[in-house]
Amino acid sequence: MFGQHLAILPLLIPLFAALLQLFPWGDNAQFYRRIIGLVSCSLLIIISVLLLIQSDTATLVYALGNWQAPYGIVLVVDRLAALMLLLTAVLALPVLIFGCYGEDNLGSHFHALFQFQLLGILGAFLTGDLFNLFVFFEVLLISSYALLMHGGGKQKLRATLHYVLLNLAGSALFLISLGILYGITGTLNMADMAVKVSALTGDDAVIARAGGLMLLIVFGLKAALLPLYFWLPQAYANTTGTVAALFAIMTKVGIYAIIRVFTLIFGADAGLAAGVGYDWLWWLGLATLAVGGLGVLGSRDLRLAIAYLVVISVGTMLTTFSMGNDRAISGVLFYLLHSTLVTGALFLLVDVIAVQRGKTASRIIKGRKLAQHGALGMLFFIAALTVIGMPPLSGFVSKLFILEAARTGAQVALLWPLVLFSTFLGMIALSRAGSRMFWHTLPGKAADISHPPGQLATIAALLFGAILLTIFAQPVSDFTTAIAHDLSHPETYIRAVLQLTGVDHE
Amino acid sequence: METLYAISVGTLTACSVYLILRARSFPIVIGLTMLSYAVNLFLFSTGRLVIDQVPIIGAGEQYTDPLPQALVLTAIVIGFAMTAYSIILAVRVRGEFGSDEVNEPNYQAGKEGQR
Incomplete structure (x- = not known):
């Protein structure tokens, strides 16, 4: 009974948590809201671990309302979806704990929005239906619009306006491409559509290709691929750390x-x-990589530099993915795990640094000594090493996987220099930032604002995740290799969805 | 009928693209609204244009596809909420900056990334 409905729980938990948080809880409302949020995030970790174990043996297909695919909407938990669920849950809990130290008081309904955001993200990973993917994208977008404005402020306002308008145009494009694909194939279920698209001939195939390319634009906008990434640095650099x-x-x-x-x-x-x-994807990914590297070097603000590190990671992943072989996809997934954890940690860390430095905030200039100079310096050192990809941490391992995946001469000739060069630029930028902020301080009294150790522990926890990824690199890469194998042989997925094997529906 | 339909969807889209490129918040919001109309009409047509038929297989010679209607309904609801949010945001931006231009007219590169 419970096991059968496990697949829907990652959606129900944040949904009900958010609804509960919206209730008027009386005088001490924020306390109850925090408890609900933390319980929800902890439950999500447990459930995604269970789903990950289950998905390793069989793909779990959950037909909503018991309407079978391709007529009903299904949730599909294969290895990839389960891994992404776990990653989201593992990121969300430390971030929420960090936010509970006062940042959630900056604006109203932070906790409910956080849960709705999780609902959208988890739903996008779980769904097996393209239109449902659109709906979950909208759920995550509308909560992200509100979250970007969390805390208010002029700079945020303009960045949010850009973000909202771009994404509204993106949603319209998403609907058009869905319409094209539905008009040609007559289905919205992804597995069914895969079957129908492979049988297309003549003009229909051309239209389906056009629909596919339009989907690429939409997803490229979300992923921040080169001509569509301009919203990202401003939006990420201006919002709060959490x-x-x-x-x-x-x-x-x-x-x-x-x-x-x-x-x-x-x-x-x-x-x-x-x-x-x-x-x-290959060419745009390479260009994204190059532009991201220049952006990191050119940023005069640490927050902005980290936002450009996100752009670099996007370029790296999409370029590598476009090579299409199993090793490439496996490398991309490993890199994705590493980059999510470490950028999350870096954004939290910069927030702490900016608060402690006071007026100079996160600008890369000479400033006051920080109150917790040693601890923050150590965290920044580890995080920077990880994100740049220095041995022995997870960044190094994942970059190694990616470089190894390049097979042909042309791939090596373009991918290697660009990945290594952007790494080099990132290293220059971060070592400059680190030395200015931690070594080159103004003489005199240190800052008097310090953060509770619990808050710093959340950053350490995220970094510890990245370290665990290095220690357990072998089992994790075995798992990502299994995912890559699944992805290059989609028959298993299609059979599971269309015939509903792996679920015992009475 | 198909030609007329295609022309009207195309005209709506072209007008909306023009409005969005004006780079002022109010025309953009109007443009996005028009774009969502165009998209909804387009989505509606993906089930093929059929007149005077019920969405039930076997009830008559022909039938109309019910799924696009459901999709359009969902898209309308979502688009409505998004438009409402973008209008509020545009009004806030107009109030805070005293200008409805989407890009900062005198953009200072040194000021980026401040909170």
Whole structure:
């Protein structure tokens, strides 16, 4: 009974948590809201671990309202979805704990919005239906619009306006591409659509390719691919630390959608529509990588530099993904885990640094000594090493996987220099920032604002996740290799969804 | 009928793109609203244009596809909420900055990334 409905719980828990948090809780409302949020996030971790274990043996398909695919909407928990669920849950709990130390009081309904945001993200990972993916995208977007404004302020206002308007246009484009694909294939279920697209001939296949490319634009906007990334640095640099850290997973939703749709529907088996968009991803990914590197170097604000590090990670992942072989996809997934955890930690860390430095905030200039100079310096050192990809931490391991995945001469000739060069630029930028902030301080009294150790512990926890990723690199990479194998052989997924094996419905 | 339908969807889209490119918040909101109309009409047509038929298989010679109607309904509801939010945001921006331009007219590169 319980096991059968496990797949829907990642959606029900944040939904009900958010609804409960909206109740008037009396004088001490924030206390109850925090408890509910923390319980919800902890439950999510437990459930996603259970789902991960279950998905390793069989793909779990949950037909909502027991309407079978392709007529009803299904939730599909395969290895990839389960991994993304776990990653989201693992990121969300420390970030929420960090937020509970007072940042949640900056604006109203922070906790409910946080849960709705999780609902949208988890739903996007779980759903097996393209239109349902659109709906969950909207759920996560509308909560992100409100979360970006959390705390208020002029700078945030303009960044949010850009973000909202761009995403509204993106949603319209998403609907158009869905319309094109539905008009051609007559289905919205992703597994069913994969079957239908592979059988297309003549003009229909051309239209399906056009629909696929439009989907690529939409997902590229979410993932912040080159011509569509301009919203990201401003939006991430201006919002509060908690929100920015949670948004570390947001670009990954776009990348997940690209990986899912372009292996399942437009993968190698898609007949005339096979491999659509892969060459675009290769070139645009490389350009994103280059621009991200320059952006990191050119940022005069640490927050902005980290936002550009997100752009670099997007470029790295999409370029590598476009090579299409199993090792590449496995490398991308490993890199995705590492980059989400470490950027989340960095955004929280910069927030702490900015508060302690007072007037100079996170600008990369000479400033006051921090109150917790040693602890913060150590955390920044570890985080910077990890994100740049220095041995021995997870960044190094994941970059190694990615460099190894390049096979042909042309791939090596373009990918290696760009990845290594952007790494180099990141290293210069972060070492400059680190030395200015931690070594080059003004003489005199240190700052008097210090943070509770619990808050710093959440950052350490995220970094510890990245370290665990290094220690357990072998089992994790075995798992991502299994995912890559699943993705390059979508028959298993399609069979599971359309015939509902793996679920015992009485 | 198909030609007329296609022309009207195309005209709506073209007008909305023009309005969105004006880079002022009010025309953009109007443009996005028009774009969502165009998208809804387009979505509606993906089930093929059929007149005077019920959405039930077997009730008559022909039938109309019910799914696009459900999709359009969902898209309308979501689009409505999004438009409302963007209008509020545009009004706030107008109030705070005293200008409805989406990009800062005298943008100072040194000021980026401050809270």
